[in-house]
Amino acid sequence: MSNTVFCTLTNGSGNQNAANPRGTNPYGSIMSWNETGDDFRSLTFDWNIFALCGDPAYPALSAAGNIVGDIYGSPDGIMVDDDGRIWIQTDISNSSQNLVSKGYDNIGNNQMLCADPVSGETRRFLVGPRGCELTGIAITPDQQTMFVNIQHPGESTPAFGSPTNANPRAVSNWPDYDPDGRPRPATVVIRKIGGGKIG
Numbered sequence: 001m002s003n004t005v006f007c008t009l010t011n012g013s014g015n016q017n018a019a020n021p022r023g024t025n026p027y028g029s030i031m032s033w034n035e036t037g038d039d040f041r042s043l044t045f046d047w048n049i050f051a052l053c054g055d056p057a058y059p060a061l062s063a064a065g066n067i068v069g070d071i072y073g074s075p076d077g078i079m080v081d082d083d084g085r086i087w088i089q090t091d092i093s094n095s096s097q098n099l100v101s102k103g104y105d106n107i108g109n110n111q112m113l114c115a116d117p118v119s120g121e122t123r124r125f126l127v128g129p130r131g132c133e134l135t136g137i138a139i140t141p142d143q144q145t146m147f148v149n150i151q152h153p154g155e156s157t158p159a160f161g162s163p164t165n166a167n168p169r170a171v172s173n174w175p176d177y178d179p180d181g182r183p184r185p186a187t188v189v190i191r192k193i194g195g196g197k198i199g
Contacts, residue, residue: 002084003038004117006050007031008075010091019049026096026103027053027065027073030088050086051075051120058103069115069122073107079137085199086115088122089134089148097131098159110134112148114199126190129174129183131155136187143197146190150174154183 009020009029016023019031033047053073054065065071074096077089090110096102097109108127112134115122128134128150136149154172156162163170168182175186192198 002034002117003040004032004034006078006080006086007033008078008088010074010076019047021049021052027055028075029053030075030078030086050117051115051122055103055106057106066120067122068120070113070124071107072111072113072122072124073104074110076133077135077137079139080117081139081143081199082141083143083197083199084117086117087125087137087199088113088115089137091133091135094131094155094157097157112137126188129153130160130172131157131183132172132174132185139198143199144191144195146198148188148190149185150188151185153185 009031011028012025014020029049030051031047032050033045035042036044051067052065053067053075055071072090074090074092075088076091079087089112092104092110096104098105109130110133111127112125113122114125132153133151134148135151138147153174154163157171160171172183173181174183190198
């Protein structure tokens with residue numbers, strides 16, 4: 001594993017510059033940098049944009065991005081495992097999820113992806129329920145068990161509606177799918193069928 005640092009920039013609408021090549025940046029990006037001499041005490045470093053998120057279907061938004069593999073937007077949570085794989089969790093605003101008007105209709109719900117740090121290729125690993133955010137990831141030392149948090153499933157979204165006291169299941173009733181239940185946050189435990197490393 002290298003000493004590369006990765007930082008997610010979920011989205012923004014600020015000054016256009018080398019680190020933010022799109023002044024209006026609804027999809028976000030992932031930056032990476034290495035301290036000079038691989039020394040964390042160094043006062044200088046080299047940086048680049050590891051991933052400029054976006055959807056090639058929306059070139060008018062200058063938002064095509066440079067993603068190789070499965071497209072995504074609004075990267076938020078990030079973890080590098082012991083083999084160097086980069087796990088990315090998204091936090092698309094509920095006001096944008098699945099909406100054509102926001103350029104997020106092809107991206108869908110919040111999700112978790114895995115990226116190869118060398119090729120930059122990204123593959124979708126899981127997709128969360130409607131109205132949720134994926135937040136927090138942990139993996140056991142043998143990399144055979146992963147824990148992923150699903151936060152606020154079933155929240156109000158323009159694409160799917162709003163829960164009410166009379167119908168708290170209007171957007172989702174994950175994780176139980178109980179017809180009389182309501183959505184609840186939960187931690188998902190993931191293991192590979194037959195065992196082995198995840199990823």
